[in-house]
Amino acid sequence: MFIGHALLAFALVASVAAFRGWPRERALTVGIVAGLFAAAPDVDIAYALVGVATASVTDALALAGVFWQTGNLVHRAVTHSLVVAVVVSVAVGLVTSWRRAEGGAGARPAGAAGLVVATALVAVAGAVSGVLGASVMGLFVLVSLAVAVAAADRTDLDAKTVASAALVGVASHPFGDLFTGEPPAMLYPFEVTLVAERVTLHEAATLHLLSAFGLELATVWAAALVALWLTGRSLRTVVDPRAALGVGYAASLLVIPAPTLDLSYPFVFTVLAVGAIGATPRMNRRGRTGADGASAVLTGSPVVGRFAAFELPDRYSAALTGLAAVTLAWLAYSVLYLVA
Known part of the structure; x- marks a missing residue:
């Protein structure tokens, strides 16, 4: 569940910030930002709505089955990657820097660089996983950058802090998925399997x-x-x-x-x-x-x-x-x- 991913990142980042001496309100803020980034990888499940919209069944359980069957075609395939987490956090930091600069000398180059990094990420996904992969990655990037813009506009967090929150949020996400379903592609786009099987808590x-x-x-x-x-x-x-x-x-x-x-x-x-x-x-x-x-x-x-x-x-x-x-x-x- 994406809520669990968000709350895990919130708990980690907010508690660390508080223990480092940050004011409580600021620790809460950075925790919330990290939680929003942690939920972003699950936008890939949006593709499941295509299956529901075209399904010929009306039974609730059958629709749920169609939802997950369709969603699993791309779920945990391109957005649940530690490599992607690093790249998107760089784009987030650059875009946040652009928004925080408010038209200063370094604003335009930082914003342009952030868009280049984000576009490159989508392009790589397209080359490796086709149009569907590029579409899912594009949606994920848009959501992540939207969170970055909101953090820059509505908080006093600097670009480095927002980028760090994004890195923790997105990178922590796939570890929570190791207990349910197929393990995520944690080193995408590289064809290297980090975890091959689901972590089993009990044989039953x-x-x-x-x-x-x-x-x-x-x-x-x-x-x-x-x-x-x-x-x-x-x-x-x-x-x-x-x-x-x-x-x-x-x-x-x-x-x-x-x-x-x-x-x-x-x-x-x-x-x-x-x-x-x-x-x-x-x-x-x-x-x-x-x-x-x-x-x-x-x-x-x-x-x-x-x-x-x-x-x-x-x-x-x-x-x-x-x-x-x-x-x-x-x-x-x-x-x-x-x-x-």
Whole structure:
């Protein structure tokens, strides 16, 4: 999942920046920029929409199969490369330098050089992988340069910092894909295989999937804890006890097929839906706006009571409570699966 890639890069870069003494807000900013770059390689999955648009099936699972079957023609083939990460980070640095120069003497040459490097990357992809490869690489380059322009225009990060964030983000991406599906072409465009087979966490297909999902959750938690640390919030105060309801998801073992990499959609989609628990209104027994600024809506229900109210959780509480609920759901399901 591209979210996991983004959050891994965020956690790495933001925490390193903070430990180096950067102000917390600046560390958050550079972490977010790195996360955006880390998500960019997965734009190659956009080609899967071609398969969905031309598919003759309407069943949800069948459409999901068509989506991945089409997307895998180019997914992890040209954008998930350490070599590409180095080259695109150079282009990003040059374009950022151009935007930061704001018309200065070095602006035009830097911008031109960045476009040359980016165009060369697309041209090489076309020579090695044809029109489809060039198209996918072109989309990836456009997204990466758009992030660079946004970072230059909306932050005070210099070109070297943005380029470094791009390098960490794009280069870290393929390592997260070693546990699911076919390993990425990590040294593209060179015909050298760095990793030939998927990293297997367990011989049993279902336990491998559950373990990989657990790693994804651990990545999300790492990013969440870094964000809480840098924003001065406490995990205890943002996670609502309602997250414990996620344990009830274990009962889905009776109705959902045991998940594997080939049939993961029913499990993944439903277990993630448990996260909606975090966004549901919660009871405010004082009948007024909470200390965190959440709005309270008084009700006239005799069951609720005169001084009771519902309030919407703030975005931090909603996100972390939802994450906790999903984590408990995964843990309960895994334990029950092992027992059963």
